[in-house]
Amino acid sequence: MSTDRLVDFDEVLTRYEPVIGLETHVELGTASKMFCGCSTTFGGEPNTQTCPVCLGLPGSLPVANAAAIESTIRIGLALGCRIATWCRFARKNYFYPDIPKGFQTTQYDEPLCTAGHLDVEVDGETYRVEIERVHLEEDTGKNLHVGGATGRIHGADHSLIDYNRAGIPLVEIVTRPIPGAGAKAPEVAKAYVTELREILLALGVSEVRMEQGNLRCDVNTSLAPIGSLEWGTRTETKNVNSLRSVERAVRFEMRRQAALLDGDVRILQETRHFHEDTGTTSPGRSKEEATDYRYFPEPDLVPVAPDEEWVGKLLADLPELPAARRARLSEEWGIAPTEMAWLVNAGAVGLVGDTVAAGASPADARKWWLGELARRANDAGVELAELAVTPAQVAELVGLVSAGTINDQLARQALDGVLAGEGGPAQVVESRGLAVLGESDELVTAVDAAIEGNPDVAEKVRGGKVQAIGALVGAVMKTTRGKADAATVKRMLEERLC
């Protein structure tokens, strides 16, 4: 779909140095919206979670959600930010049907939190990402453009607007430009969002479901010739809505921009859209003809002045943050930092931790999440956390294996059922009849049949060539379609032949 010329990624780095930056929007998980009492539940019938305030009806006024302010401050504290002692909301004025008031209530030059940082690790190396600001605003409604090929407003027959999302509290976390990551820039971008997501989960401020749009990233990318004192012109890629896409978007923009710069073509400072299907970006509106948002302090809201004592208490009450948790877990689980890094990169720390908490051994939990489950996520092109299986279910699966109810092969079949929505592991084992056969009549019959059906092999075993017994075990496993326990089968064969 994209006709952009691209430079090979490794070649980009021989000539250019990337600088990246990320703006991350997080929908908070508060029960009610930012400025009214409407529900924030995802997936309601369009326009059923609205009121005069979030519809921006004439005369309506906002009242700030205290829980959202608290969540924002906690995010700021977790990122080591300075918390403002006094700040105001501002109006960002522009016309678009998904903002019902004709302006978005946001924060401008007085954000709640400033000057923080987040350390992320890629391949054993730590990169410090400076946080410029964390501020609070309201989400927009959602447009649905009907008809036309692109799903965009241009060419559509008509457009529908759902204001259920309008007014949901949205926290924007903006990094300072991140230079110096070189070839690791795409991975640093991904690692940053991954770590940020872990922090948000630990704080419990958002469900951070990327597929539901709880967390949305805009990725800024620019290239400068190696050795240049100035940074290049950046593009802002919007709609980057999965961890994998963050990495792909940076990679693609680096390759695209390098091709332009090689041809002495100026990079336009513009907004670009990311396409999940092709991994490419395409131009949106150009920032060089950008609207003047005419920011000014929101006169309908009073200033926010967080009490120092309260902020101190919020700081003291922060939960254990992911980095500290990882350090502790490495020790508790007895694993090397490198393996912990794999878990982090796979987005599996929380999942493994929760699986252990649900009763599995650390080794089993790691084995499942980094092995079978990682493979399935990869095949499906989704993140681990997006798989339709919970840590508790994985722990249950592990428990069934260690109890001998099923073996590893049956466990994979049970997992198939869980992922297919057939219920929990025990339920699937029951409904699919996956339990291991004990020394039942069925197994005795199968063992006897294997000996009868393979007289030559049986003779060899009797003659002392014990290793030949494997072929007989295989035959039994085949007749029982994997439901037998190999060790049991082997023992039974030995009892009969040796």
Added chain:
Amino acid sequence: MSIPVSTDVTSMTVDQIQAALADGATAVDITQAYLDRIASADGELGAYLHVDPEAAVAVADAIDAAGTRGTGLNGVPVALKDVVVTEGVPTTSGSRILEGWRPPYDATVAARLKAAGTVLLGKTNMDEFAMGSSTENSAYRITRNPWDPDRIPGGSSGGSSAAVAAGLAPWAIGTDTGGSIRQPAALTGLVGHKPTYGSVSRYGLIAFSSSLDQAGPMARTVLDAALLHEAIGGHDALDSTSIDAPVPVLAECARRGAAGDLSGIRVGVVRELGGEGHTDGYEDGVLSRVAEATALLEGMGAEVRVVSCPAFDLALAAYYLIAPSEASSNLARFDGVRYGLRVGDDGSRDLDEVMALTREQGFGAEVKRRIILGTYALSSGYYEAYYGQAQKVRTLISRDFSAAFADVDVLVSPTTPTVAFPLGARTGDPLAMYAADLCTLPASLAGLPAISVPCGLSEGLPVGLQIMAPALADDRCYQVAAALEAAQDDARGHRFLDQLSRRAATPEGAA
């Protein structure tokens, strides 16, 4: 005091209506009297944009049936400026862009009056989005001044002022951003009070300038104004800028003030508002009535002195940056997407064109002028020079007030520099129109309470005295205004507005 009690319901004060209701008059009778008067007189007067007689009678009937009439405000009719959002009742803010809109909710002011058992007579005319000083900017109709039908009734609450002065409502709600309650009250011989910013909920007032807008009472007497203010005032959780303080005791202050003892009260006459060296644009008749009123206050024991508030000279310039700036943002929601007018949506135009056409045809000239002014003032590169500077002036004005209130209890000035001017006299000259708010703007910018109370006639037209007080000291406004009103009524032998009904009773002005 021996003021004769009128037998004509529509010239009664509200405390007289309350007495009549307690005495056995029905809410339906009272309501019907006003509806009849509206039916006979409003075609010419133009005070109302929407009247639903059946609905009003139904409400009155329910109150009669409930047996609550005669207690509190039960059964007392009221009119609301059309900027107040009313559930199921058309609300236009005087603009074509909201034609036909029936809101799904009630403003807090409307809800409180409903809960108090008042009967809504109708919605009154106003300058479009409250932008204007003559009500001539209404998209719908001209409103005439009951004292002289060729003159303006003031604005932007000109429908409310005309309705109350002409007996088409016993009282009414107005809103005041730069003087829109006080100025029309002054020009029609009413008492009008702009409460302390934040003391009456703004929830459901269609916003013009959020940091300035306040709803308040417009009434025939100071006591009535106080009663209406008490009914709508007090904290509202739906308005973040609402002050969390108890509903003020005002009617009692009005009654106390009427006793006429002002000893110990220090009154400051603001030099910059019509005083020495600042009389340009002020009519002599206005200044004379104000001087006489001030002398009357002194005669009741008040200590009068002249005070200077130099920053007041900058109020007009600051106001016409701040109010349009906020308005340009507040009016952005009128884009034809969700409610009200939509123009040009015929499938041939894109979204931006439909929005632009809707706003082009939906807004009047003055509204467009202010949107453009405000958009410019907030623009990147101009913000500091205009909006930023204007906010600094606002601070200076507040400081002048603080300094003055260190020495005096209230400040007084004319409410308006002139009496009501003829219809059409200033429509071609926006700056001349803006000058009508010269005296009322300082208190607006500082968020302070200010009342206008009649203080005589000049050339046969009403003159108002403005009394300003520190934040949350609205009671002082009522107390001093009530003293002045009582003294003048005593001297005159009848109420101020009775002059109007007597004159109306003698056609051609022949006596």
